[in-house]
Amino acid sequence: xxxxxxxxxxxxxxxxxxxxxxxxxxxxxxxxxxxxxxxxxxxxxxxxxxxxxxxxxxxxxxxxxxxxxxxxxxxxxxxxxxxxxxxxxxxxxxxxxxxxxxxxxxxxxxxxxxxxxxxxxxxxxxxxxxxxxxxxxxxxxxxxxxxxxxxxxxxxxxxxxxxxxxxxxxxxxxxxxxxxxxxxxxxxxxxxxxxxxxxxxxxxxxxxxxxxxxxxxxxxxxxxxxxxxxxxxxxxxxxxxxxxxxxxxxxxxx
Amino acid sequence: xxxxxxxxxxxxxxxxxxxxxxxxxxxxxxxxxxxxxxxxxxxxxxxxxxxxxxxxxxxxxxxxxxxxxxxxxxxxxxxxxxxxxxxxxxxxxxxxxxxxxxxxxxxxxxxxxxxxxxxxxxxxxxxxxxxxxxxxxxxxxxxxxxxxxxxxxxxxxxxxxxxxxxxxxxxxxxxxxxxxxxxxxxxxxxxxxxxxxxxxxxxxxxxxxxxxxxxxxxxxxxxxxxxxxxxxxxxxxxxxxxxxxxxxxxxxxxxxxxxxxxxxxxxxxxxxxxxxxxxxxxxxxxxxxxxxxxxxxxxxxxxxxxxxxxxxxxxxxxxxxxxxxxxxxxxxxxxxxxxxxxxxxxxxxxxxxxxxxxxxxxxxxxxxxxxxxxxxxxxxxxxxxxxxxxxxxxxxxxxxxxxxxxxxxxxxxxxxxxxxxxxxxxxxxxxxxxxxxxxxxxxxxxxxxxxxxxxxxxxxxxxxxxxxxxxxxxxxxxxxxxxxxxxxxxxxxxxxxxxxxxxxxxxxxxxxxxxxxxxxxxxxxxxxxxxxxxxxxxxxxxxxxxxxxxxxxxxxxxxxxxxxxxxxxxxxxxxxxxxxxxxxxxxxxxxxxxxxxxxxxxxxxxxxxxxxxxxxxxx
Ligand SMILES: Nc1ncnc2c1ncn2[C@@H]1O[C@H](COP(=O)(O)OP(=O)(O)OP(=O)(O)O)[C@@H](O)[C@H]1O
Ligand SMILES: [Mg+2]
Numbered sequence: 001x002x003x004x005x006x007x008x009x010x011x012x013x014x015x016x017x018x019x020x021x022x023x024x025x026x027x028x029x030x031x032x033x034x035x036x037x038x039x040x041x042x043x044x045x046x047x048x049x050x051x052x053x054x055x056x057x058x059x060x061x062x063x064x065x066x067x068x069x070x071x072x073x074x075x076x077x078x079x080x081x082x083x084x085x086x087x088x089x090x091x092x093x094x095x096x097x098x099x100x101x102x103x104x105x106x107x108x109x110x111x112x113x114x115x116x117x118x119x120x121x122x123x124x125x126x127x128x129x130x131x132x133x134x135x136x137x138x139x140x141x142x143x144x145x146x147x148x149x150x151x152x153x154x155x156x157x158x159x160x161x162x163x164x165x166x167x168x169x170x171x172x173x174x175x176x177x178x179x180x181x182x183x184x185x186x187x188x189x190x191x192x193x194x195x196x197x198x199x200x201x202x203x204x205x206x207x208x209x210x211x212x213x214x215x216x217x218x219x220x221x222x223x224x225x226x227x228x229x230x231x232x233x234x235x236x237x238x239x240x241x242x243x244x245x246x247x248x249x250x251x252x253x254x
Numbered sequence: 255x256x257x258x259x260x261x262x263x264x265x266x267x268x269x270x271x272x273x274x275x276x277x278x279x280x281x282x283x284x285x286x287x288x289x290x291x292x293x294x295x296x297x298x299x300x301x302x303x304x305x306x307x308x309x310x311x312x313x314x315x316x317x318x319x320x321x322x323x324x325x326x327x328x329x330x331x332x333x334x335x336x337x338x339x340x341x342x343x344x345x346x347x348x349x350x351x352x353x354x355x356x357x358x359x360x361x362x363x364x365x366x367x368x369x370x371x372x373x374x375x376x377x378x379x380x381x382x383x384x385x386x387x388x389x390x391x392x393x394x395x396x397x398x399x400x401x402x403x404x405x406x407x408x409x410x411x412x413x414x415x416x417x418x419x420x421x422x423x424x425x426x427x428x429x430x431x432x433x434x435x436x437x438x439x440x441x442x443x444x445x446x447x448x449x450x451x452x453x454x455x456x457x458x459x460x461x462x463x464x465x466x467x468x469x470x471x472x473x474x475x476x477x478x479x480x481x482x483x484x485x486x487x488x489x490x491x492x493x494x495x496x497x498x499x500x501x502x503x504x505x506x507x508x509x510x511x512x513x514x515x516x517x518x519x520x521x522x523x524x525x526x527x528x529x530x531x532x533x534x535x536x537x538x539x540x541x542x543x544x545x546x547x548x549x550x551x552x553x554x555x556x557x558x559x560x561x562x563x564x565x566x567x568x569x570x571x572x573x574x575x576x577x578x579x580x581x582x583x584x585x586x587x588x589x590x591x592x593x594x595x596x597x598x599x600x601x602x603x604x605x606x607x608x609x610x611x612x613x614x615x616x617x618x619x620x621x622x623x624x625x626x627x628x629x630x631x632x633x634x635x636x637x638x639x640x641x642x643x644x645x646x647x648x649x650x651x652x653x654x655x656x657x658x659x660x661x662x663x664x665x666x667x668x669x670x671x672x673x674x675x676x677x678x679x680x681x682x683x684x685x686x687x688x689x690x691x692x693x694x695x696x697x698x699x700x701x702x703x704x705x706x707x708x709x710x711x712x713x714x715x716x717x718x719x720x721x722x723x724x725x726x727x728x729x730x731x732x733x734x735x736x737x738x739x740x741x742x743x744x745x746x747x748x749x750x751x752x753x754x755x756x757x758x759x760x761x762x763x764x765x766x767x768x769x770x771x772x773x774x775x776x777x778x779x780x781x782x783x784x785x786x787x788x789x790x791x792x793x794x795x796x797x798x799x800x801x802x803x804x805x806x807x808x809x810x811x812x813x814x815x816x817x818x819x820x821x822x823x824x825x826x827x828x829x830x831x832x833x834x835x836x837x838x839x840x841x842x843x844x845x846x847x848x849x850x851x852x853x854x855x856x857x858x859x860x861x862x863x864x865x866x867x868x869x870x871x872x873x
Pocket of ligand 1: 400
């Protein structure tokens with residue numbers, strides 16, 4: 001078993017973009033999810049996100065699994081109202097049509113694919129560096145970086161604990177699913193002990209290596225290039241058009 | 255540079271102080287060696303000197319301490335971090351970044367070194383520590399081998415360029431080349447920093463340490479010039495430390511003084527009266543035969559002249575018979591092998607080919623050592639033996655069972671395993687429970703949907719635990735302690751006892767020697783002999799080649815995942831194996847290195863001493 005990283009260690013157009021730009025685009029995506037005028041926009045965003053994720057060389061299997069994981073949401077938000085619509089003729093939970101459910105359902109896919117395309121192309125170091133470049137307060141940058149590291153470190157610890165537990169005679173194999181699921185609970189205590197033990201040494205090490213909540217380390221960022229700017233302009237432009245379509249009619253009193 | 259006066263520390267919820275009345279005075283550029291048995295307070299001393307105790311652990315401290323003009327226990331953390339560096343024994347927990355390169359760059363970036371410069375320096379440090387072969391930008395820190403992790407941690411501590419560097423038992427996991435690299439690194443660093451070096455491998459301190467501190471039960475049992483203390487047998491014995499190998503040889507051969515270096519040893523055995531009265535019946539040409547003029551492995555002393563051996567040395571024994579090809583021909587007898595692996599290869603998901611086309615046979619009652627440099631694939635091979643990893647190709651049969659066909663838990667009934675890092679295995683709250691854990695987990699058997707029957711009684715468990723504890727030699731007063739609070743050496747012993755409790759047909763030990771003191775090391779040797787008598791097959795991975803030479807029946811030498819030599823310890827470590835050995839990052843056992851300086855083909859202290867026997871008679 002291998003610790004899964006959010007980051008894909010590959011090279012692509014998106015990998016080469018400046019982390020500050022990608023973080024700004026990530027903010028754009030979040031705003032977009034609230035401003036998209038209708039489900040067609042969400043569908044377009046999902047398709048774009050999927051295309052970008054593929055361009056960012058996220059393994060197709062990962063895309064599929066993550067997408068399937070959020071499928072229940074989609075079904076809940078779309079199929080149930082749809083079914084109810086069909087059963088009750090004109091009974092309408094969402095203001096008389098499916099639009100809202102569909103938009104919300106697709107928003108999950110759009111959010112998933114777009115953030116995957118942006119975040120999977122930045123290592124945790126790049127993410128924190130990008131945050132620093134955007135003048136986000138240091139404690140927050142440090143915390144974000146540290147949580148990534150702790151998460152990965154704990155995951156590798158847990159995998160090792162699982163191995164050791166197997167040697168102690170606890171069945172944890174796919175071939176015996178029922179027994180294994182029951183046995184997963186037995187992992188909890190040892191995993192916590194191991195993480196607590198690690199945290200002490202890790203804190204000491206971080207202190208002695210000069211990490212702190214307040215001091216900003218030297219940045220690894222380079223200059224922002226033309227392609228970065230173009231990407232940001234495209235993202236902000238799309239958001240602006242979406243916002244116009246959504247709010248202009250109301251503002252113009254139409 | 256470092257001044258301590260009646261330094262004292264008591265951890266919370268304990269009555270015994272872990273350090274009491276420690277006085278120290280270390281000048282800039284000096285190297286302090288620290289030795290002592292397990293649980294003597296060496297790590298506590300290191301952490302106190304770095305100000306981490308009691309800051310991160312809690313506890314009561316007392317006495318005066320000054321390190322680079324400040325009291326690290328009370329000074330602000332950033333000030334301490336600028337001056338003091340520390341490398342821990344626990345290699346896995348001190349890696350804080352995702353990739354190897356960023357791990358070493360981070361301390362420099364934290365101290366505002368420009369990125370380009372930090373990267374260049376990080377690459378330089380990493381290649382100095384022998385890691386240039388790795389993909390530094392992409393290799394994840396938690397996917398390194400144990401020794402590689404230790405090397406990265408050392409590089410990261412050096413990157414901060416401290417004025418005082420504390421190394422807490424860091425060479426245990428390093429291969430022989432790595433240890434020598436650390437030795438020369440320490441001598442080199444001592445020109446610009448002050449070092450505190452805790453070492454289990456006392457030979458590494460010879461010629462490096464200026465002062466030696468012996469700790470026992472938190473108290474100083476001896477402190478003085480290293481040159482004198484290292485050969486002071488009473489003091490060493492008091493601190494439960496094995497003497498350096500040259501001292502051992504001299505003692506075993508009955509030499510009057512205790513020489514410390516090979517240079518001193520040669521001058522002692524060469525003294526005129528020895529020469530004159532030496533046995534004349536030994537033909538000199540035999541001594542100066544072709545083996546003698548082979549390159550002498552480097553030891554800390556300047557290379558001894560090749561023609562040093564005087565007439566007092568016995569002629570080299572007739573060559574040990576080794577079958578032509580290095581791999582042992584499969585034995586003809588039909589006894590079932592405890593371990594049988596054929597054409598086994600394994601690649602990690604990141605593409606690292608860790609093991610390639612390895613074949614191995616271990617008979618019941620055989621102690622089989624697997625040796626090789628850091629990252630050679632030893633631990634990976636062991637993980638395949640206990641079924642945690644299935645080979646990418648080839649088959650692994652343990653006690654007749656194919657590991658593809660049973661789960662690791664099933665396999666563990668007959669194959670006991672103590673992993674490289676004991677902390678991965680320890681999960682229970684007391685030593686007694688921890689050791690009996692594997693049995694307790696199998697206490698009941700499902701007999702129906704809701705029914706379970708007890709198959710192992712509590713008495714049986716208690717008995718098995720007592721037996722394992724006795725075999726391994728764990729002090730009985732530790733039985734009710736929390737294993738996580740024990741010293742690392744004791745934790746290792748607990749893990750070994752836990753692997754033995756099922757009375758396995760095969761026992762797998764990954765680096766059992768690390769962190770053990772002299773008594774525990776002796777207990778380990780006894781254990782291996784006992785297991786051989788009981789017919790247990792033992793597969794052991796070990797960097798301490800002297801221990802391997804003394805205890806193993808067969809040695810397999812791995813390099814970059816491939817078997818490069820296999821045979822008796824003599825075949826692999828003796829003069830005949832020198833060529834294959836030299837291509838790896840191993841060196842012959844220390845005793846063999848001393849022997850080579852005299853042109854003798856011996857691989858253990860005992861053997862060497864018998865070959866020096868004529869001297870003993872004459873003196
Ligand atoms: N989980 C992993 N993922 C990827 N590569 C790994 C992993 N574990 C080990 N490796 C690599 O496989 C090779 C063999 O590692 P292994 O741990 O078997 O070495 P070893 O001989 O036990 O070394 P050491 O003496 O340092 O313990 C090394 O190059 C190491 O970097
Ligand atoms: Mg290993």
